[in-house]
Amino acid sequence: MKFLFVTLFPELIEQVCAYSIVGRGIEAGLLSVSCINPRDFTHDKHRTVDDSPFGGGAGMVLKPEPFVAAIRKAKEELPEARVIALCPGGRTLKQNIVEDYAHAGKDLIFVCGHYEGFDERIFNWVDEKLSVGDYVLTGGELPALMVMDAVARFIPGVLGKMASAEEDSFSTGLLEYPQYTRPVEFEGLTVPEVLRGGNHALIARWRRKQSLKATYLHRPDLLPEKFDKADAKLMAEIKAELAGEENG
Numbered sequence: 001m002k003f004l005f006v007t008l009f010p011e012l013i014e015q016v017c018a019y020s021i022v023g024r025g026i027e028a029g030l031l032s033v034s035c036i037n038p039r040d041f042t043h044d045k046h047r048t049v050d051d052s053p054f055g056g057g058a059g060m061v062l063k064p065e066p067f068v069a070a071i072r073k074a075k076e077e078l079p080e081a082r083v084i085a086l087c088p089g090g091r092t093l094k095q096n097i098v099e100d101y102a103h104a105g106k107d108l109i110f111v112c113g114h115y116e117g118f119d120e121r122i123f124n125w126v127d128e129k130l131s132v133g134d135y136v137l138t139g140g141e142l143p144a145l146m147v148m149d150a151v152a153r154f155i156p157g158v159l160g161k162m163a164s165a166e167e168d169s170f171s172t173g174l175l176e177y178p179q180y181t182r183p184v185e186f187e188g189l190t191v192p193e194v195l196r197g198g199n200h201a202l203i204a205r206w207r208r209k210q211s212l213k214a215t216y217l218h219r220p221d222l223l224p225e226k227f228d229k230a231d232a233k234l235m236a237e238i239k240a241e242l243a244g245e246e247n248g
């Protein structure tokens with residue numbers, strides 16, 4: 001899968017992509033990352049990419065000519081790609097959107113803005129607007145890198161043999177259960193007995209219950225409307241235990 005960033009800060013993208021799991025995936029040829037800089041499509045001495053807004057107001061607006069020229073070039077390089085502009089007004093990224101991108105397998109072109117935003121006409125060359133959450137950043141590069149990172153985890157081989165993106169939190173629909181490694185005791189905090197016992201059915205039950213409990217406490221919006229019989233029993237235990245803690 002290929003990822004192309006239309007960005008005024010290609011060095012930022014290249015630096016981040018040099019590391020960790022994405023870096024290794026690129027080295028292994030499982031994905032590729034490239035950048036096109038709209039500044040290279042300017043024709044004036046100052047290589048101007050922004051200008052003041054019509055109608056007045058603070059801040060600068062990204063000019064259509066260099067951005068559309070850069071997007072055109074990007075589409076020439078990746079004709080089948082989806083073109084995604086990162087902006088706070090887009091639909092909010094969720095794991096199901098990540099999985100849609102991953103399973104479609106289409107290359108992705110990310111259009112990253114800066115300053116006060118894009119000239120509205122630029123969106124005529126974009127397939128969709130995407131937000132990574134309800135906050136304003138200084139630019140679209142970090143959001144675009146987040147989207148790529150989340151999608152790259154689904155490319156076969158990127159996570160390595162043992163791990164599976166499909167089994168992760170949000171893909172399973174629930175928050176993750178707690179994990180522990182050695183030592184058994186750290187600063188007076190011990191690893192739960194059940195995890196050290198080697199009874200795999202009991203461990204699976206404990207983990208499912210912890211996932212349900214974490215989701216119930218922190219993200220009840222993620223819980224299913226109806227539980228199967230096993231989950232319903234675990235939920236009843238969780239609620240009884242929490243009520244006991246409150247009263248005890």
Ligand code: 4F9
Nearest residue numbers: 086087131132137139143
């Ligand atoms: C983009 C914020 C996507 C959240 C782009 C300023 C942005 C953003 N999600 N903020 N430029």
